[in-house]
Amino acid sequence: MRKPYLLLVFILNQTLWILSVDAFSRQDFPPGFVFGAGTSANQVEGAANEDGRTPSIWDSSFSTIGEGSGGNTEVACDQYHKYKEDVQLMVDTGLDAYKFSISWSRLIPNGRGPVNPKGLQYYNNLINELISHGIQPHITLHHNDLPLALQDEYGGWISHKIVEDFTAYADVCFREFGDRVLYWSTVNEANMFSYGGYDVASMPPFRCSPPFGLMNCSAGNSTTEPYMVAHNILLAHASTVKLYRLKYQNKQHGFIGFILYTFAIDPVIKSKEEETAIQRVCDFYFGWFLHPLVYGDYPEIMKRNAGSRIPAFTNYESKLIKGSFDFVGVLYYSYLTIKDNPDSLKMQLRDFDADMAAILNYLGLITSSFPVEPWGLTSVLEYIKKAYGNPPVYIYENGQRTLRNSSLEDITRVNYLQGHIGGVLEALRHGSNTRGYFAWSFLDVLELFGGYNLSFGLYYVDMDDPNLKRYPKQSALWYSSFLKGENITGLDEVEKVSSLSYAQSSK
Template identity: 60%
Template sequence: MLKLCVFFVFVASSGFGESSEADQQYRRHDFPPGFVFGAGTSAYQVEGAAKEDGRTPSIFDTFTHSGSSHGANGDVACDQYHKYKEDVQLMVEMGLEAYRFSISWSRLIPNGRGAINPKGLQYYNNLINELISHGIEPHVTLHHSDFPQAFEDEYGGWISRKMVLDFAEYADVCFREFGDRVRHWTTFNEANIFTITGYNYGALPPQRCSFPSEFINCQRGNSSTEPYLVAHNILLAHASAARIYRKKYQGKQKGYVGFNLIAFYLTPFTNMTEDITATQRANDFYHGWFADPLMYGEYPETMKKNVGSRLPSFNSLESRLIKGSADFLAFNFYFAAKVKDNPRSLQIHPRDYSADMAAELSMSLQNVTTELEYPITPWALQGMLEYFKQKYGNPPMYVHEIGQRMQRNSTLEDLSRVKCLQEYMGAVLSSIRNGTAVRGYFVWSFLDVFELLDGYRSSFGLYYVDLDDPNRKRYSKLSARWYTHFLKGDTASFIKLIQDESSSFSHNHVMVK
């Protein structure tokens, strides 16, 4: 049984001063021309209207209604489906330059393939037009952890090669209908974590895994083979969509198609050769698994050696199709970790559930997510960006998610989130000054959305959403006002914001429940 055989220790920050820019006062204009600042959400997490206007269930509807998400669901969520104009107005007031959102495949094409839903088409046209009319650039994700349940029922979703063609046809519809106004497309969000959590551990939909699992009583799946098969099909689907865009649309629309991963900054626990080797092995399995094919057309040699026949191979045509198919790489960043070689994991985790992808990291993530606030490690974000610069020849990159997890109904004075955004923004600026081709920075999340890991127990939003109010009223947090302060040209200093707030900003107070 092959395992990654590493142990992860998550790293906490001692506070300010660990990023060279974090303790300096910088402004919006310190970033290069063309750099974009935005905020993000995703369809299932924010739209609501789950059963309205022709939308059909996605795998996340099935997951939440089975009771797998602490009794919470996205049936209403933030109700952005009905309140998009109000939300865009908040973006305008903030000075937001871009909004990253995803399209619900189940809303646009209810059967997954075939007829377009006129109401779904109208909604996304309306949202995009509203953004464009106010000078806000739409950045669109096609697959943000959800796809029509119909495909899961019909042929098993991403374990089937049929999904490659169905996804390509869906992407073609989106390019055709929205590409005259959308220039930045991301095919998949967090493809590595979607694959690991959905097909290795069964912790998130479609909940496929082998018995036993630390998370669920597995009813279906094969954790030793399916994650590799799913990843392979996702890469082929991305490359097929990118080929369609380049062949049919890019010449006229002048847009870009990229790919998103969740990224960790991994460093050796010690200077011992075993830990250094284990760190590279972890990077290959978590990052190189997708990035190497996108950049080089092949899986990392470490994976080929360790996974053996369970790892699908690309034929020469597929390799050429995938290589160079991403116009940019995008990353969601939340954690830093030190890696220690851990041969004992073979005895600790005796079954083969694709632990080449490290059961240890998944369990460590579980421990981190039980703590409310994440460690703030700006030096790790900078290190991660510069790792990808050096490893893959400095491709265009976007930071698609940076945020701080807090208890949902705690306070509107979210100082920890302000510190997080300020320090990570400084890390991005340092990375750019070191030559890294970072093109944008998006805060997660614009609103307090339905969180995929724990429903409504925690929040990342710049705006609080009152779920007890039928109108889902929004209230600005300190972080929203700080971001406004920065985007409109003032220094990125949360201390200055606190000092100036009473005279510079109006603040609607609410007693959070």
């Protein structure tokens, strides 16, 4: 079991960012370390109503999150039609790998039953295009886009019925694509999906109940549904991993993992109480899923504070879940601040936040550009190493949000990528088992918060151009230079290298 001192790695301490990584190149990373970039189906494909695809919970609620953003799910980045062009951009950039997701409702329109031939053809074409250019596909099976048919039929993830349907969907993917795909993830950012989708209604399917929620609640139960959804996600994941290991892994020689949203933590006041609160927050957000996956059960503090509202695993389920992963996928963008809040446990009606008994300031994660603070990512990797036995880790999302505009000179994003890749190198030098780094996002995709008003992309997509032309930003050119062996020697030099590359590309 973990020792209490492990919580200290999350305390804000910029000495974790050691200056020894201020100068580095790709050659400083271990042989086989993978560099890539990512997107997701619902954010990049478009063609939402074409070739047999049916709506997902993302489509049905995008009017809530994307109104006035200049984008929609029917267009997105139109990768459905432009995948060859995008793969060529990946080759030009020098990517080793591309992380993307499969749209369940494009492949199996009703959520279960017949496979859509057009959807099957599209993903085969995309995978073959990647493989033919030497780019590894890293595929996520569920990225916030459950088929609406299953949501309408039985409530989707709040029902245990989802376990069978998800496993059957995964079976189709393994059978059809597994001869070429070695890296699978079941559910993307499962902790934020459970919390954001079923407690505070900040993401699809926007379920909550008063007095909880960031918007008016039309359906849901914030006190129970986040725990139910997380429980069913874990069971569906474990069932899928069992299927993969029994039926496919020995033949296909692939790996299957699980993806969590992570953040570093800065206490408002450094005290014994705040340190205890930090560990509690880690248990609630990360231990919620990693603890069952590593130890077979939820953290004791979660079971104690949530009581009967958090489902219990049977002995069989505990054994099935424990060890059911080959790697952990990490999403990391920034740190947040917390304050101990023991009074919340006195509330008669409690949700996930109240059970956690801490006040978290999420505002910086939602409204502002993420600062260049590489210590945060380093500390997350250190925590996973010490608390959960140093499993293999892929950083599947890391990037900086800016307002979307026509400027390609995104030097702040260059600095962010340089700093955080250096932070990964620092973690590696201290024994982290991190195997890869993926920038989010490859293109300016249709973002969950803000649609096209916000930007994470290495490549700008001109939404005013009928052909949706892609343009490399400085960040794409810098990343390409790094991937092709350019030595990185500090932020001033980063600006020089990027400006030079930008000027050359514009000729």
